[in-house]
Amino acid sequence: MSITENKNSPRIRRTPEESRANILSAAEDLLVEQGPQSLRLADVAKRAGVANATVLHHFGSIDAVQQALMERMIADLVENILSVEIPADAPLEVRTAGLKTLFDAFETRGAARLAAWLELTDETSRLTVVREVVQEVAQKKMGNAGVPADVAEDIILLSVTLAVGVGLFGPTLGRLIGKPPERARELTLQMLMANLERLSSDR
């Protein structure tokens, strides 16, 4: 019945870091599959294949699990975004690649759901890192392509905001009106790319 372990199997003893990671991964799965209200102590523990008390041993409370999950998902997202290496030439391809990564992160990797979760639970104060990341990307990556910093920030603000909408609601709305689920992303990316030219060149 369980994917992992049935009873009477010998105890698994992990390092604290491994154990925490295991539990957070289970929680992340639950969050993406069933939403935040499924992040209950018993559910998370069951999914992780450990006892309730084990979760509390490592985190102290179920609230702390949720907060740690937020932090980890934010860190993962930031790392994912920053990992995109962009050569300083081919300005159009450059932005296209960045946008693809961005939209992919938000649509298939749960970042849109993370954003919605943070917003609905009023936990956006955890996002202070975002400011630094945005500035870094605006300066280092887009600055190399000759885009002024404030314009670059506008482009990022626009792109991320739209990526949230597309990642969170695009597939559902597309299906609802009888279009393929990726239609909203296609339309959005098309429009964004068509307008980067206009935005970048001052305006």
Add this chain to the structure above:
Amino acid sequence: MSITENKNSPRIRRTPEESRANILSAAEDLLVEQGPQSLRLADVAKRAGVANATVLHHFGSIDAVQQALMERMIADLVENILSVEIPADAPLEVRTAGLKTLFDAFETRGAARLAAWLELTDETSRLTVVREVVQEVAQKKMGNAGVPADVAEDIILLSVTLAVGVGLFGPTLGRLIGKPPERARELTLQMLMANLERLSSDR
């Protein structure tokens, strides 16, 4: 302390419809202000100024309250959208007005939060009305302006998806990177309007 009634005041006896509306309004306030996890029986009842048992008398369960709230918010949103009357001339102004209404509904009237809530709780099956509304708008309102139905539906899909992103996350992200909270909406509307021309004319 309470905005409405302190104890020992005479009982308020409402019609069932009034009572249900009162309770749902309280729940809606809580949803917008504090998120879905605050929709607890005791909290909703307290906010509505009634006893827990009263809520259960009218709805049967706290789950039913949440579902009724979803339905009511969806109905309100649909009515709000459909109330926009568009004369058949001035095609550009037309779409601008519609977009303004749409983005306003999603940003300031809680529709974006509703969408996020539905998505996170996997309750999007409640949105089947949306299909009809979209088709109606695409045909009656945009059809009058000479836009083919499938293109009109693409435009609506795009607009609504982006409105969710902007309404849900635009203000927060804007503030986070030191821009005015309405910046994301400005940029998005600008881009959308600049592209309606291109989209409408077949492509």
Add this chain to the structure above:
DNA sequence: GGGGTTACTGACAAAAATGTCAATAACGGA
């Protein structure tokens, strides 16, 4: 292999949230 550290666990306790019920009291109609 003996012993100490500590991750792990089941059983239990506490707290929180939901739901039941009988009694009360507004309101409308006879």
Add this chain to the structure above:
DNA sequence: TCCGTTATTGACATTTTTGTCAGTAACCCC
């Protein structure tokens, strides 16, 4: 004014969820 209906309610019961604790057992080091 009296009465029946039923919206309303406090007190209580049930269920769900979280948290505590003392004992168990892997792993490492000597």
